[in-house]
Amino acid sequence: MGECLDEIPSHFWLSCGSVRAHADGIALAYRMIFADTVEAGDPKLDAAARAAIEGLQAAVEVPNLRNLDADKLRADSEELVVLLQMAAPQDRLGQADA
Numbered sequence: 001m002g003e004c005l006d007e008i009p010s011h012f013w014l015s016c017g018s019v020r021a022h023a024d025g026i027a028l029a030y031r032m033i034f035a036d037t038v039e040a041g042d043p044k045l046d047a048a049a050r051a052a053i054e055g056l057q058a059a060v061e062v063p064n065l066r067n068l069d070a071d072k073l074r075a076d077s078e079e080l081v082v083l084l085q086m087a088a089p090q091d092r093l094g095q096a097d098a
Helices: 016-041 043-059 070-087
Strands: none
Touching: 016 043, 016 070, 043 070
16 A cells, blocks of 8 residues: 555554554643643653653654564553553542542
């Protein structure tokens, strides 16, 4: 199809554009849901989360999926998950004191 498509099963076509769109969606969600509150409460955590998101966005700026470092992307994603867990108010995650 396009040079950006990898050799993956036909039921799961994934393009560089769709991977970039997911990274951009993560950035948008962070800005819309967390950024203001986190920045006000813990500017260092906000800076770390923003840097992690920028790292994800940079990692997916590849000419084709064969050039994507999947292990680094996975590690960066897991780091972001931890940062977002730290940023989210416990009661909004359903983990408030029982």
